[in-house]
Amino acid sequence: MTITAYLSAILDLADKSIVSYVLGHSNNNELVFRTFDLAHITYPEAKPLFHSDRGFQYTNKLFKKKLDExxxxQSMSRVARCIDNGPMESFWGMIKSEIYSP
Known part of the structure; x- marks a missing residue:
């Protein structure tokens, strides 16, 4: 039996720290919404530019509503331009390197 875990994280570009993260069993809207809610509860006065890729969770109207409220x-990477989200892609690369390297 294979168990898959999904990690959702929000990175602060100012100091490269992880603002919030949530581990879940499914890569769905709930996972991303919980991560966002945790960040917003922790830093309620923050009004950042929220940049993401074009994943279905971030293009969802409910997510846009959360950002507006x-x-x-909201800012999104251009289509097929992962470099636009370079800092987060770098973070995921480090995580994968640490997990999969012997």
Whole structure:
């Protein structure tokens, strides 16, 4: 039996720290919404530019509504331009390297 875990994280570009993260069993809206809610509860006064890739969770109207209600501005990578989300892609690369390297 294979068990898959999904990690959702939010990175602060100012100091490269992880603001919030949630581990789940499914890569769904709930996972991303919980990660966002945790970040917003922890830093309620923050009004950042929220940048993401174009994953279905981030293009969801409910997610856009959450950002608007929190006073945040949404930004997304251009289509097929993973470099636009370079800092987060680098973070995921480090995580994978640590997990899969002997």
């Amino acid at each position: 929190a006073g945040m501005t």
